[in-house]
Amino acid sequence: MITLEHISKSFNIKKATVQALRDVSLRVNEGEIFGVIGSSGAGKSTLIRCINLLERPTAGKVFVDGKDLCSLSSRQLTLARRDIGMIFQHFNLLSSRTVYENVAFPLELNQTPKEGITKRVGELLALVGLTHKAQEYPARLSGGQKQRVAIARTLANRPKVLLCDEATSALDPETTMSILALLKDINRQFGITILLITHDMHVVKAICNRVAVLSEGQLIEEGQVKAVFDHPRTEITKRLLNPASIFESAFDSEDAPLDNEVEPIDALSGLIGKNATEKNGGEHV
Amino acid sequence: MSESMVHMLGGGLLETVLMTFLSGLIGFLLGLPVGVLLFLTRPGGIWAHRTAYQITSVVVNAFRSVPFIILIVWMIPFTRAVVGTSIGMFAALVPLSVGAAPFVARMVENSLLEVPHGLIEAARAMGATPIQIVWKVLLPEALPSLVNSASITLIALVGYSAMGGAVGAGGLGQIGYQYGYVGYDAAVMNTVLLLLVGLVFFIQWLGNTISRSVDHRK
């Protein structure tokens, strides 16, 4: 359903070049839930944004539902995007529109007649359990409710594929589970192929069929979730699977004495500092 | 104060109000598309286009740097060609609108820059065309801020229209000029001042009220 062939992406900031993705190839089958896991700055967002060409890869090809997206004109690409759903970490609901109007938004884009919109929005709000919030503005909703609205909105045009960029990272564990259950439900009920990216292995364990590990712009492991998680082949994957180990080693290590000379927090930042800087660099303006 | 004085001040107020709001409206109609163009073509924008952005930007800045009183005089031939005269309220509308437009354009550009980038991304991901992004995302999301820009513009125009009064634009400005500069009449001057201050307060209040009622960001 989604095929990436030798995708590379580099950004030029002033004179420096950041290589965000290096020769990534990936195949997501129809009806599958595929997870991409990686630490901060690994290139996950860049990867998912390359699939609907929000970001154009520097090299390589993207096929979604058999269409070679890079070869489309900008008009054709705009239309093709209506078949590719996307949800975001920060929901991105329109603050000027009510819940109802937010879900109606993608239907307005392709001039759906009014009765069609009313009917479809009604179905979708029922699906995500927010019929009673139809006339509220997003500012009045909880994070979980906002993500439900975003899911309803992205399903409005019956996409075949759903891309999730850290869709649960801003939510508490309980709400995360309810959103994941909803995604799983949508996948089963409508056969929508889901590609999700996350830094949280619990998300992958909860709903993914297959998983790929992204590190410094490269795919370093790929396979069935159970196989990859039970027998990680690389150090990086092991660390992703056991994030606590990084803290333990920081405190146990000889280099991190717990006296006044070095604050423990410094020892920690020595270990995670690289990621921390990359994270800041990765924020978009 | 005689009845004819009251009559004259009332007429002056009406003229000032009309001049302010009409030139504000025309200025907004001229400035809004230019502001949107600046936003779309700026580096990293949806229609990023260096040359278009720079040309528009230079023109806007050039007009903004001309002092208003000079603009009025400089535009006299153009005003005559458009309105047929360079004296009176309707003649004043021409330089007032042209003076307001670049001001509006910059404020619109700034208001649009405040719209969270994620919303534009989401709209692109949903397959919105650039036109749809402008109409359905950018302008509605920036509305509270655009309303505030409108009240700032109108308040500036109250000041400009009074300046125009000195060169025959009519309104409270001209009354103030005649009864203050030519021969000092304290009662008239104080009334003119109070009316202008009242008008500015009214515009600010109206702007705040409307802006609040269209703001659903909490």
Ligand SMILES: Nc1ncnc2c1ncn2[C@@H]1O[C@H](COP(=O)(O)OP(=O)(O)OP(=O)(O)O)[C@@H](O)[C@H]1O
């Ligand atoms: N628009 C951009 N301009 C320049 N560099 C960018 C841009 N987007 C991403 N990068 C760089 O590409 C690399 C990967 O960033 P990306 O946002 O894809 O990481 P990520 O895995 O999503 O991280 P996070 O978990 O923090 O969201 C980073 O080094 C980042 O600085």
Ligand SMILES: [Mg+2]
């Ligand atoms: Mg990211």
